[in-house]
Amino acid sequence: MTRRELHPLIIRAARGELPAWARVRTGRLTHLASVAELLSRWAAELGLDEGDRLRWVAAGWLHDSLRDEVPESLAAAAPEYPIQVQHGPAAAERLGAEGVDDRELLDAIRFHSLGNSGFGALGRYLYLADYLEPGRPFSPVENAAMRAALPHEPDAVLRRICALRIQEVLSRGRPLRPETVAFWNELQENGAVDSRGDI
Numbered sequence: 001m002t003r004r005e006l007h008p009l010i011i012r013a014a015r016g017e018l019p020a021w022a023r024v025r026t027g028r029l030t031h032l033a034s035v036a037e038l039l040s041r042w043a044a045e046l047g048l049d050e051g052d053r054l055r056w057v058a059a060g061w062l063h064d065s066l067r068d069e070v071p072e073s074l075a076a077a078a079p080e081y082p083i084q085v086q087h088g089p090a091a092a093e094r095l096g097a098e099g100v101d102d103r104e105l106l107d108a109i110r111f112h113s114l115g116n117s118g119f120g121a122l123g124r125y126l127y128l129a130d131y132l133e134p135g136r137p138f139s140p141v142e143n144a145a146m147r148a149a150l151p152h153e154p155d156a157v158l159r160r161i162c163a164l165r166i167q168e169v170l171s172r173g174r175p176l177r178p179e180t181v182a183f184w185n186e187l188q189e190n191g192a193v194d195s196r197g198d199i
């Protein structure tokens, strides 16, 4: 399947229609819609074609599609990951089993909580949108300032959000995953010219 031939599941997700196997409580649907809306706007502002814009919107809807799955099923689907982040890998596995073979989209969903040094543009912007969608209750002033820099100046915002997520993991006394450390290191290398990170 080429990128132009979008999987029917992806086309439906881009319309906000989740698969029957999705497990998302009603109160979380506004988060999914808001992430998808932000990705749609950014894709358009970046000049992506309609096929890619639909992929970005679908990723917004699908990234938390197993967020409210029962813990036993998540643990069975993604046993190598801690419980807090199993829903991403579990959703990617399920999408793959359904025949979705869009590697960039699958990795964006798999690592939307952890970050990943191999992210394509979709992975990076989903990581940003998941954190910055305007329905999030925390740090509204700083988050609005970060959104204002997007989509055209993502590097400093990525470093800031990755740092905040790492601080959150450390504050809870949890170990850092190697994917997160590799993503952080990659962001520092990319940002060597502009290392202010002060947005």
Ligand SMILES: [Fe+2]
Residues within 6 Å of the ligand: 063, 064, 067, 087, 088, 112, 113
């Ligand atoms: Fe998530």
Ligand SMILES: [Fe+2]
Residues within 6 Å of the ligand: 031, 063, 064, 130
């Ligand atoms: Fe999310």
